[in-house]
Amino acid sequence: MAKKENKTTQKPHSSTECTSLLRPVKDALEALNGKWKLQIIVSLLFDNRRFKQISKELNGVTDKVLSKELKDLEANQLIKRTVYDTFPPTVEYSITEHGRSLGKLIQELKVWGMKHRKEIIGK
Secondary structure, eight states: OOOOOOTTTSOOOOHHHHHHHHHHHHHHHHHHOSSSHHHHHHHHHHSOBOHHHHHHHHOSOOHHHHHHHHHHHHHTTSEEEEEESOSSOEEEEEEOHHHHTTHHHHHHHHHHHHHHHHHHHOO
16 A cells, blocks of 8 residues: 655755746746736737727726836837837837747636636636
């Protein structure tokens, strides 16, 4: 008969293992922190958008905050800002391949969010 392992007999994780897990999670959270960044990425996963289109879709973000979040996402190479030579200049935002790589994470967040909503408020 196999011996059952309980929590007191399990080997604790080493500090190195913990650090190797925490560092990339911290990096990801720093790149995606805030209320709006993932929502902006979701919007751009469907199509390129201009500033006001993103602002309307997000409903509630101020222009100042949206501008900052777009700059942060661009700095992290998750989105691209393209300025067209028109009068007045047209600016369009698009998702990069690096940003597109968040698709699986966003899908998992959607699934978890639906389960969480059901758990907390029953809807």
